[in-house]
Amino acid sequence: MQENRKLEIRKKANDFRGKCKKGKYGIIDLFQDCKRQEWKLLRYPLGENADLGFTVKKDDDIIIFTNSCSRLSREIFTLAHEIGHVILHLKKDNSFIDNNMTxxxxxxxxNEQxxxxxxxxxLMPHEDVSGFIExxxxxxxxxDLSAMDIAGIMSEFKVSFDMAxxxxxxxxxxxINQKLRLNSEKIEKSVDRLLRSVGGNAxxxxxxxxxxxxxxxxxxxxYNYNHNAIPEETLKxxxxxxxxxxxxxxxRIAIRKSDDYTDLDDLIGGLDD
Ligand SMILES: [Zn+2]
Incomplete structure (x- = not known):
């Protein structure tokens, strides 16, 4: 990624962060912040092997989905990633579907990068992370950050140990050496215990x-099912x-001829309040 593009993305992330409720350093509840954007947010435990999230724009509606069958810290990252697609990439009637690979x-x-x-x-802007550590x-x-310190960072910024x-x-x-050392300390002590030991958010x-x-x-x-954006399993x-x-x-399902869309579009259009 080019440096000027990175700067542009940092600015946009920072602008969005300005709309979020923050604790001393980290965002408190990104789900609530997302709802205040008048985006339509869905959370559902789709299963461990299902997609992690998606975002789609339909007319003027922006819909974000996250699979709550993943660790909360992971789901928060998925949400932040989907917000990235919304702000950076989403155009009319396109969508992004995310899994472990993306x-x-x-x-x-x-786009995924x-x-x-x-x-x-x-989630972890440079100045707030530095400020917290300092x-x-x-x-x-x-x-010489310890695994307990990383658990403290996890709790403040609502991220996973690996993300931190x-x-x-x-x-x-x-x-890289500190990272490897911290990673083995994590395996040895377990993230649950580390979080508890710092009074963190288990x-x-x-x-x-x-x-x-x-x-x-x-x-x-x-609508998504009819446009082949989700499998029948998800609809079920x-x-x-x-x-x-x-x-x-x-x-109402599997009507795939374009001239049959009128009713459904009217229906979705009527949900705009
Ligand atoms: Zn993505």
């Missing part, structure tokens, strides 16, 4: 299994939240 940081697709960079800058840990150089290490390395606060390390789907999303699920799971099955909505 969010693992090793993906070579430019940019969304990951946006997420890192949004002022709260009395450790201006980040020298990657970001600290990218910011040159730790080097919820970050467990699956939230949160279900947050306003009823109107049935229409979006059907959404319907299941409302104790419905495919048969209950049979007359």
């Amino acid at each position: 969010i693992n940081g090793k993906n070579t697709d430019e 940019e969304a990951n960079y946006f997420a890192a800058c949004l 002022l709260e840990m009395s450790n201006p150089q980040g020298k 290490l990657n970001r600290l390395e990218n910011l040159s606060i730790i080097d 919820r970050l390390n467990v699956y939230s299994n949160e279900i947050d789907i306003p009823y109107e999303y049935i229409d979006y699920a059907i 799971k959404v319907l299941d939240c409302f104790q419905l099955d495919i048969e209950d909505v049979r007359d």
Whole structure:
């Protein structure tokens, strides 16, 4: 990624951060901040092997989905990544679907790299991370950070242990040797215990299994299904939240001729309040 593009992304992440409620350093609840954008946010435990998240723009509506069947810290990163797509890439009627490949940081697709960079800058901006380490840990150089310190960083910035290490390395606060040492300390002590030992937010390390789907999303699920954006399995799971099955909505699905869209579009258009 070019330096001027990186700067542009940092600016956009910083602008969005300005709209978020922050604690002393980190964002408190990115899900709430996302809802205040009048974007439509869905959370659902789709299963461990399912996609991690997606975002889609339909007319003037922006829909973000995150799979809550992943550790909360991971789900927050997915959300930050999807916000990156919304702000950097999303145009009318396109979508991004994310899984372990697109969010693992090793993906070579430019949009995915940019969304990951946006997420890192949004959750752990350089100046706040440095400030936290310097002022709260009395450790201006980040020298000899312990795994407990990393757990403290996790808690403040609502990120996973691995994300914290990657970001600290990218910011040159730790080097590869420190990263390896901290990683083995993590394996030895377990993230749960580390979080407890610093009085940290233990919820970050467990699956939230949160279900947050306003009823109107049935229409979006059907829309996405009809546009081949989600598999039948996903549609079934959404319907299941409302104790419905495919048969209950049979007359509205799998209509793939464009001239048949009018009714559905009217329906979705009527949900704009
Ligand atoms: Zn993505």
